[in-house]
Amino acid sequence: MKVLLISMPDVVPIIIHEAAIHMPNHGIASIAGNIDEEHSVFLVDLVRKRRQVKKYLTKVIAKIKPDLVGLSAMAWQYETCIKIAHLIKELQPATKIVIGGYHATLMATEIAAAPEAQWLDFIIRGEGEEACRRLVNALDGRDRLADIPSLSYKTGQDFIHNARGANLDLATLKLPVRDKRRLTWGYHVMNAGVEMLETSRGCTRSCNFCSMKHMYGRTFRTYPIKRVLQDIDDIYYQRKVHWIFITDDNMVLDPARVMELCDAIIARKYKNLKLLVQADCLTMARREDMVAKMAAAGFRSVFLGIENGSQKNLEAAGKGDIVAASKQAVENCHKYGMMVIGGLIFGFPEDDVQAIRENYEFFKDIGADAAYCQIITPYPKTGMREQLLAANLITNTSNYKKYNGLWANVRTKYLDTAELQYQYWYQRQMVLSWWDPPPSARRQGQLWTGIWRFVLKPLLKLRYQRVLKKYGWQGRYQLEIERWERMNTFNDLEQY
Secondary structure, eight states: OEEEEEEOOOOOOSSSOTTTEEOOOHHHHHHHHTSOTTSEEEEEEGGGOTTOHHHHHHHHHHHHOOSEEEEEOOGGGHHHHHHHHHHHHHHOTTOEEEEESHHHHHTHHHHHHSGGGGGOSEEEOSOOHHHHHHHHHHHTTSSOGGGOTTEEEEETTEEEEOOOOOOOOGGGOOOOOOSTTBOOOOOEETTEEEEEEOOEEEOOOOOTTOOHHHHHOSOEEEOOHHHHHHHHHIIIIISOOOEEEEOOSOGGGSHHHHHHHHHHHHHHTOSSOEEEEEEOHHHHHHOHHHHHHHHHHTEEEEEEEEEOSOHHHHHHTTOOSOHHHHHHHHHHHHHTTOEEEEEEEEOOTTOOHHHHHHHHHHHHHHTOSEEEEEEOOOOTTOHHHHHHHHTTOBSOSSOGGGOSSSSOOBOOSSOOHHHHHHHHHHHHHHHTOSOOOOHHHHHHOHHHHHHIIIIIHHHHHHHHHHHHHHHHHHHHHHHHHHHHHHHTOOGGGTTO
16 A cells, blocks of 8 residues: 655744744644554655645646555645645545644544545544554555544445544653655754654643644653653664654653653663653742752753733633743743743734733733734633533634634624734734844754844844834735735645
8 A cells, every 4th residue: 555644835924034944744643653553654844845745646646646645634624635635636536545744633533524534435533643644554464544543534425433432551652753765854943953753642731722632632741761762762773863852742741751851861871862852830930959850951942821911811721820830930930041942822812902901011021032922812612612501702713724823713792803803913023023043042953043133124124124114014014914814825726
């Protein structure tokens, strides 16, 4: 069997320009690594082919002639996913198509009943490694579709949904594919090559805006330390890449394990290894000893879910009291030389103009180095969506293409959707202004921070001064909105 796994080209430039960061999709790489070896597997990350999606896929499909194509998509990538499924069926009608990921897991019933189901043959709900492995074998005549947990398959025009399977034992999973079977290349963070690493899955926190519990349940599972080290060795020695982004949703839920892993990494004496990770504020604030150990092991940057400076808004998000913890977590990270990217969320029911400005000011006050700013997104099946629906605050319930955190799909009690969208953008310009790379960022990336500070930023400042003089803030904002609209529009797929 020949299998082609594809991730979507859609991106979100929440921090910097959409071309500055292109990371490989770890999900399809892990699924590929666990398909039985007698099958031929290929990977395509369309984030590296954004300007020629149809042309590139047409060439690849003609060359490989895959028996099965797997498509992975988030909610905001789903529209593109269906267009690609349509394209593939047009190019090679006999090819079977399976979709998976968060959106397919949460919305399998709705997808199966929708018109676009005509382009799909299978849906995998939840973790995909074992279900996809068995699906490939079933198509090869060595398994039965009806016996594969978490698989939805079509009989005639209707889908049958098998029962969900149990969460996988992560110790049994093989390494992801990062070799020549990956047909796209050039993954980077600014000017440095980057790869992805997974050390755990799941989260036990109660954030009600997150859909993760539908994927894994409210659980936290870890890979064996030995397996994690094998993964790092593959990236560091075989791929010659020193920047590693850890995909875990909340790696630090088990501080003792984090410190054990850090000790193991330190013992291996990797030179210039740079690790980026996501973490929660509470643990990073309470466990300075863990933060120190992480820094010693090569952790250079951390994404902290700060979310909001308002306790009322944090309670609405199911986050608890983390205002003080946010500040302490940033201080701990800075003490040990780690750059902090702080996540902020806007658009809570009580937000008005002053609340949005105060949230940016809170972020500036705690001293985080860069902001990852989003507007509340009412993802399907989440508690937040149910609350907002009950309050009649969701203004876009079905256009998932705008469910990426960049767009306002809600209103507040005081701001309509258009004003929320504007204030989210405008107050950032007023409070945070132009990014000034902190010392930690300058040390880690002297070239790109130097280019930003001394070339790009001065040029952009000059350009936007002229725009402001000619059009004012509203005019500059409209130009930005038009750019956002174009960003994930792929003209060669518009006919599908």
